[in-house]
Amino acid sequence: KQTLLPLLRKERSSFIFPCKLAMQRPELRHMVLELLKCIPLLLFLLFVCGLDHFIFSTLSIIQHHSFIEYSYQTSHHLSVNVMGASLMAELLRTTIGALNSSFNTEVETSNLVCLPQPTRMTREKYLNICQPLGLLALLFLLQVYSFRLRRVIAAFYFPKREKTRVLFLYNKLLRQRKNFLHLQRGRVARKARQLPGLGTLLLQWCCRRWHWLHRFLRQRCTMCGTPKTPEHQPCPSPDCNALYCNWCW
Numbered sequence: 001k002q003t004l005l006p007l008l009r010k011e012r013s014s015f016i017f018p019c020k021l022a023m024q025r026p027e028l029r030h031m032v033l034e035l036l037k038c039i040p041l042l043l044f045l046l047f048v049c050g051l052d053h054f055i056f057s058t059l060s061i062i063q064h065h066s067f068i069e070y071s072y073q074t075s076h077h078l079s080v081n082v083m084g085a086s087l088m089a090e091l092l093r094t095t096i097g098a099l100n101s102s103f104n105t106e107v108e109t110s111n112l113v114c115l116p117q118p119t120r121m122t123r124e125k126y127l128n129i130c131q132p133l134g135l136l137a138l139l140f141l142l143q144v145y146s147f148r149l150r151r152v153i154a155a156f157y158f159p160k161r162e163k164t165r166v167l168f169l170y171n172k173l174l175r176q177r178k179n180f181l182h183l184q185r186g187r188v189a190r191k192a193r194q195l196p197g198l199g200t201l202l203l204q205w206c207c208r209r210w211h212w213l214h215r216f217l218r219q220r221c222t223m224c225g226t227p228k229t230p231e232h233q234p235c236p237s238p239d240c241n242a243l244y245c246n247w248c249w
Contacts, residue, residue, distance in 0.1 A: 005170065005173065008177070008180075008247050008248075009224050009226070009245075009247050009248075010180065010223075010224060011173070011176075011177070011180075013025045014026065016148065018148040018151070018152070023144055027144045027147075030144070031140055031141065031143075031144055034140045034143070035137060035140055038133060038136060038137060038140075041133060041136075042133060045129060045130065045133060048129075049126060049129065052121060055118075056118045056119075056120055056121075059116040059118035060118050062115065062116060063115050063116055063117065063118065066111070066115060067110065067111065067112065067115060068110060068111050069108070069109070069110040070107075070108070070109045070110065071106075071107070071108050072105070072106070072107040072108075072109075073104075073105065073106045073107075074104070074105045074106075075103070075104045075105070076101070076102065076103055076104075076105075077101075077102045078099060078100055078101050078102070079100050079102075080096045080097060080099055080100055082096065082097070184223055184248075187223075188222055188223065188242065191222065192240065192242070219232075219243050220243070221243060221244055221245040221248055222242040222243060222244060222248070223244065223245075223248040224245060224247070224248055226245050228243060229245070231245070231246050232244065232245055232246075233245075233246065233249040
């Protein structure tokens, strides 16, 4: 309840408010760790797609620049003429004349069958490869909101346990606030004892020399760093120039 224990600005960043649609710092840290686990898978997919494109480019170069076409032509003519009118000449003409032949050979061939025939992957196929990874990243985003239901389900089935958890959280926050106040006082004291840097001294000198710069330079809260508003409280000590917002004051 806001009336029971209003949270400081520093304390709000460590709690998860279920009714907020935006992701909060603890959830964002958990989601980033989950997304980092997807980086090896993403690198593997990029390597596979790059390797596929490299192999396709190599085979395409081989296909276009290694084509060879062969053309072979030959002719064969055999003719035996036997002269004379004797019986022996007639016999030779009938026997050896059968060997007369004439033919032409023309052969054309190429190495097209032996060449690779690569096929480029379409854009739809690349998208189908990356869709599971995109779906996994979307599930990591939805997981943040589904985890908020765990508290509601546990409180519905175990109300007494929920009351114990609330009391424990209340006491823990009170202890942390006590230690937080002690640590912040020490931090402010160290910051006050610290000598101003060269940039701060130069800025102060410029503000003293040109007073109109004060309108553009807004003071901030010493603890949380919020810009100055009319509700900010200055330190009552005369030697201290510290400024605090209402929450930190």
